[in-house]
Amino acid sequence: MDITITPLDPADEAAFEQAYQIRRSAPFVPDMPPTPRQWFEALLRHQRHSVRFEAALASVDGIPVGLTAMEFPLLDNLDNVGVDIQVPPGHRRRGIGRALYAYAVRRARETGRTRIMGHSADTMPGGVARDPASTAFAHAVGVKSALVEVRRRLDIDTVDQPALDAMLAENWRRAPGYELLTWVGPCPEEYRADLAYLDGRMVTDSPMGDLEWEPEKVDADRIHEVDLARKAAGTRSYHTVTRHLDSGRIVAWSNITRQAEPDWHAYQQITIVDPDHRGHRLGTIVKIENLRFTLRHEPALRVIDTWNADSNQHMIAINEALGFRAVDIWQNWQQTI
Numbered sequence: 001m002d003i004t005i006t007p008l009d010p011a012d013e014a015a016f017e018q019a020y021q022i023r024r025s026a027p028f029v030p031d032m033p034p035t036p037r038q039w040f041e042a043l044l045r046h047q048r049h050s051v052r053f054e055a056a057l058a059s060v061d062g063i064p065v066g067l068t069a070m071e072f073p074l075l076d077n078l079d080n081v082g083v084d085i086q087v088p089p090g091h092r093r094r095g096i097g098r099a100l101y102a103y104a105v106r107r108a109r110e111t112g113r114t115r116i117m118g119h120s121a122d123t124m125p126g127g128v129a130r131d132p133a134s135t136a137f138a139h140a141v142g143v144k145s146a147l148v149e150v151r152r153r154l155d156i157d158t159v160d161q162p163a164l165d166a167m168l169a170e171n172w173r174r175a176p177g178y179e180l181l182t183w184v185g186p187c188p189e190e191y192r193a194d195l196a197y198l199d200g201r202m203v204t205d206s207p208m209g210d211l212e213w214e215p216e217k218v219d220a221d222r223i224h225e226v227d228l229a230r231k232a233a234g235t236r237s238y239h240t241v242t243r244h245l246d247s248g249r250i251v252a253w254s255n256i257t258r259q260a261e262p263d264w265h266a267y268q269q270i271t272i273v274d275p276d277h278r279g280h281r282l283g284t285i286v287k288i289e290n291l292r293f294t295l296r297h298e299p300a301l302r303v304i305d306t307w308n309a310d311s312n313q314h315m316i317a318i319n320e321a322l323g324f325r326a327v328d329i330w331q332n333w334q335q336t337i
Contacts, residue, residue: 305327
């Protein structure tokens with residue numbers, strides 16, 4: 001069987017459509033929504049200074065049978081490249097995934113990268129069965145798990161609002177000297193530098209296991225670039241922060257995003273507190289307040305997914321207190337090439 005790997009030209013409408021259909025047909029897990037077209041278009045067509053995305057199609061006898069997408073950091077982590085390989089179930093076990101992986105390794109080396117990273121979903125003990133193909137493939141090509149995360153899901157219909165009321169009341173009593181701010185969409189210019197500082201601490205403050213990922217160089221311009229990329233992708237973002245009244249600085253932040261479609265699903269993104277302001281329950285405050293802020297704008301929202309390292313007991317405790325429940329395990333893979 002002759003497998004042809006062709007770099008994807010984002011301007012080639014026919015090839016782009018073929019790539020998108022593969023992306024939609026090979027989801028990681030069945031309970032998560034397929035990739036929206038607008039998001040996929042923005043990924044490959046919206047230029048950014050901090051990261052570059054590439055893709056390539058695998059074909060057999062002219063028929064597209066697989067896709068790899070690659071993410072190249074451009075401001076930091078210059079040894080790394082993220083790789084996502086998708087082969088629809090009907091075309092597996094024919095060497096297509098290995099051919100795409102070999103192509104990704106070659107592209108990584110051509111661009112001076114020395115490390116490949118990816119992820120896959122696994123069944124957790126007693127949980128709903130997940131397709132083992134991705135993890136089996138990772139073992140077959142020799143990559144190693146460097147960080148284990150657990151996906152947790154919040155079912156909006158099960159949220160105990162009186163319990164959240166009580167948590168907020170108790171936590172606000174421990175947070176004198178702070179005020180709450182919210183916004184939808186791009187960060188106001190006057191807050192970008194503070195958000196950049198918080199965002200840049202994520203790798204420092206969160207458990208990273210053996211994952212070789214250095215702290216990101218985040219500044220106000222990069223915060224704005226992410227906002228523009230989300231706008232291009234049709235992603236709605238909801239933000240709640242606390243501002244320290246004495247200094248005027250943003251010191252805690254929580255963010256939920258919802259892709260262009262469907263309207264029932266969202267992602268809990270960053271929740272972080274400046275180390276100098278910990279001990280005031282600000283993380284719990286901004287997370288609960290932002291959940292409620294989001295729901296006021298998204299009445300059709302039914303579930304929210306989030307990921308935490310399995311060793312991040314502090315954030316896991318907050319999430320579970322809000323009602324998030326574990327769904328499956330996600331392996332973060334890496335390999336030096």
